[in-house]
Amino acid sequence: MQSQIRKLHDKYHAELAKIKNLKELEALRVQYLSKKNGEITNLITQIPKLSIKAKKSIVPQLIALKKEVEETLANKKTELNSKKSQAYRDLTIPLPKAHSGHLHPTTQIIREMNGFFRYHGFSIGEGPEIEEVEYNFRRLNLPEGHPATDLQDSLYIHEPDILLRTQTSSIETRILSNNQPPLRIVAPGKCYRNETNSSTNASFFYQYQGFVVDKEVNIQHLKYMITKWFQFLWGEDVKIRFRYKYYPEVSPGLGQDIQCTFCKGKGCQICKYRGWIEMGGSGMIHYNTLKTCGINPEIYTGFAFGVGLDRMVMTKFGITDIRKLYGGQIVYK
Known part of the structure; x- marks a missing residue:
């Protein structure tokens, strides 16, 4: 055995x-x-x-x-x-993407719009939030003592020269002052004004600024670009209207509105019972603005536009109170 x-x-x-x-x-x-x-x-x-x-x-x-x-x-x-x-445990095996929250609605809109304008040949610009009066007012055809300067109720850090920018147009003047045409730029950013917070206004808000400067640019180019932009955001059937409006930095100036997405033009609290929501201003860049920034207005023309991003976000995401956007509550999906 x-x-x-x-x-x-x-x-x-x-x-x-x-x-x-x-x-x-x-x-x-x-x-x-x-x-x-x-x-x-x-x-x-x-x-x-x-x-x-x-x-x-x-x-x-x-x-x-x-x-x-x-x-x-x-x-x-x-x-x-x-x-x-x-x-x-092979790390090369693809796995389903884990859900880890989502981007803030304002960030989503900014990225969507940046993609749209990049497709149309624009570059993305930026500038300081603490700004000089020279770029925030003077080079935008707003001389010292101009009524529009008082109407904006600016927040000064050091009077009378340093303030929190009241508009992203200051990015426009900085770029125009340091570059020569042709230029196609968009610039999203934060702005600050001495406003009383309400459901439709806030002291802190976002704007989206854009401008084009080149030879033979006219107002039809401006209207075409804004129309295509709004159709990209709200669909081909969005209703848009242009109104004559005064802005010191442009001439002629336009206000662009869309039909209220909440009440479909019938009138509600969001549109202040007008049936339309103002989405910002635009126009042909003023002769003096170009000249002050060092660009020859006899050779070059251009258009500029600026919109309040917060109102765009509200209409796109169905948010009825602007304060909810930055209050820390998850009121959007």
């Missing part, structure tokens, strides 16, 4: 080395340790037939063989499970 034990030991290890998966490993376990017909079990059942002297040498060998088989089977199982687990 000792020779049988040795042969069985060698045979087992040779077969164990060929095992590649858990199914084959289970079959090997049954082959050697099955209670009914396992090869080691069959040898153990023959022990009562041995002499006392033979038992003293055979029994310890069989017990050692059985223990060795059980331990090596367990180790092999751990090894195979580890390989299987590593396969599932």
